[in-house]
Amino acid sequence: MDSVARSARSLTGDLGVLGREAGMAMATIASLTDHEIRKPSRCDGWTRAHVIAHLAHGADVLTDLATAAVTGDEPGERAVDLEATVADRSARQLAAALDAADRRLAAALAGLRRGVERETVPTTAGEIGVFALPALRTTELIVHHHDLATTWEWHEAATDATVDGIDVGVQRLRADPRSPGLHVVAREGEEWTVGDGAHRVEGWYEELLPFLARGEVEDGLRYDGELPGLPAW
Numbered sequence: 001m002d003s004v005a006r007s008a009r010s011l012t013g014d015l016g017v018l019g020r021e022a023g024m025a026m027a028t029i030a031s032l033t034d035h036e037i038r039k040p041s042r043c044d045g046w047t048r049a050h051v052i053a054h055l056a057h058g059a060d061v062l063t064d065l066a067t068a069a070v071t072g073d074e075p076g077e078r079a080v081d082l083e084a085t086v087a088d089r090s091a092r093q094l095a096a097a098l099d100a101a102d103r104r105l106a107a108a109l110a111g112l113r114r115g116v117e118r119e120t121v122p123t124t125a126g127e128i129g130v131f132a133l134p135a136l137r138t139t140e141l142i143v144h145h146h147d148l149a150t151t152w153e154w155h156e157a158a159t160d161a162t163v164d165g166i167d168v169g170v171q172r173l174r175a176d177p178r179s180p181g182l183h184v185v186a187r188e189g190e191e192w193t194v195g196d197g198a199h200r201v202e203g204w205y206e207e208l209l210p211f212l213a214r215g216e217v218e219d220g221l222r223y224d225g226e227l228p229g230l231p232a233w
Contacts, residue, residue, distance in 0.1 A: 006131040011112060014134035017160045018109075021141040022102050024157075025055070028150050030095045037091045042147045042214070049086040051147050052094045057085075058140050059101035062133055065121040066108035069130040072117030109134055125168055126175030135164035143213045143233065154218075155206045162205040163190070169212030170194060173230065180228035184208060199228050 006014070029052055037049040046054075057080040068075035086094065112130060120127045123136060142157045142165050157165070166184070170192040173179040181198035185191050186205055201211060203221040210216035215230050 006129050006135065008113060008115075008131060011109070011131055011134070013160075014131070014138075014164075015106070015109060017158060017164065018134045018138045018141075019106070020158055021138050021145070021161050022106075024152070025141045025145045026095070026099060026102070028145060028148060028152055029091075029098060032091050032095075032148075032150075034091045037094065040149070042149050046082075046147075047086070048148050049089070049091075049094055050082050051144050052098055053080070053082050053085040055140065055144050056094075056098040056101040057082075059098070059105040059137070062137055063101070063105045063108040065123070066105070066112060066130065066133055069116045069118045069121055069133075070111055070114060075121060105137065109137075125172040128171065132168075136168055139165040139168040139213075142209070146210075146214070154210050157206075157209075159205060162209050165209045166190075166192065166205065166212060169209065172233070173212070176231045178231040180230070182228075184212070200224055201227070 032048060037052065038047050040046075041048045041051045043051060057078065061078050064078065065075050067073075089097075112133075116130050118130060120129055121133070125136060128136065138161050142154070142161055145152050145157075146154060154162075166186070170184060173182065173194045179194055181195035183191070183193055183197035183200045185200065185202040186208060187203065188205060201208065201221065201223045203211075203218065207218040207221045210218055211221060211227075212230070213233055217227065
């Protein structure tokens with residue numbers, strides 16, 4: 001992560017940002033009926049139920065990473081069969097499973113305050129500092145909240161959370177050798193570079209995150225020539 005220093009000192013604020021986005025996502029998910037969770041999401045081949053189950057699994061994966069950071073152990077790997085997880089489960093059951101996973105994660109992340117034995121952990125965004133785990137989870141929540149295809153929109157995320165998402169998106173692209181060179185410029189003031197920075201992309205935070213996360217081009221996004229394709233999140 002570039003624009004925000006991640007440390008034990010920033011943990012309280014980062015957990016606050018995470019808690020807000022988790023609460024907003026849960027409010028949306030808890031409002032869905034059994035019929036509504038079976039409707040398609042924006043993720044190809046996934047229903048909303050699959051997205052919810054994926055969020056719960058993701059919380060447990062990050063819980064394992066945070067726990068390993070404290071103990072110094074090697075983090076284990078968690079496999080998940082999303083089809084089996086969502087089969088015959090009601091909207092209420094899936095929401096409850098996500099809420100329980102979020103609570104486990106919040107406790108594990110708060111435990112980082114006691115000190116860590118591992119400074120970095122392996123993630124899908126590459127090797128990151130353990131105190132960046134809240135930002136990674138915040139990003140997952142925003143992106144998958146969008147994927148649920150409800151009335152929620154990108155701009156409803158808190159500004160700090162959106163910046164977390166841009167940081168994580170850039171880190172993910174840097175870790176992927178398929179990524180094109182990007183010079184990402186926020187009109188609010190920050191800049192990020194991926195590779196050789198060949199393609200300049202400029203916009204407000206709420207325009208940059210949809211592009212980095214899902215390749216979506218908002219009306220205010222500015223760029224020269226043709227936008228490059230990005231590797232799948």
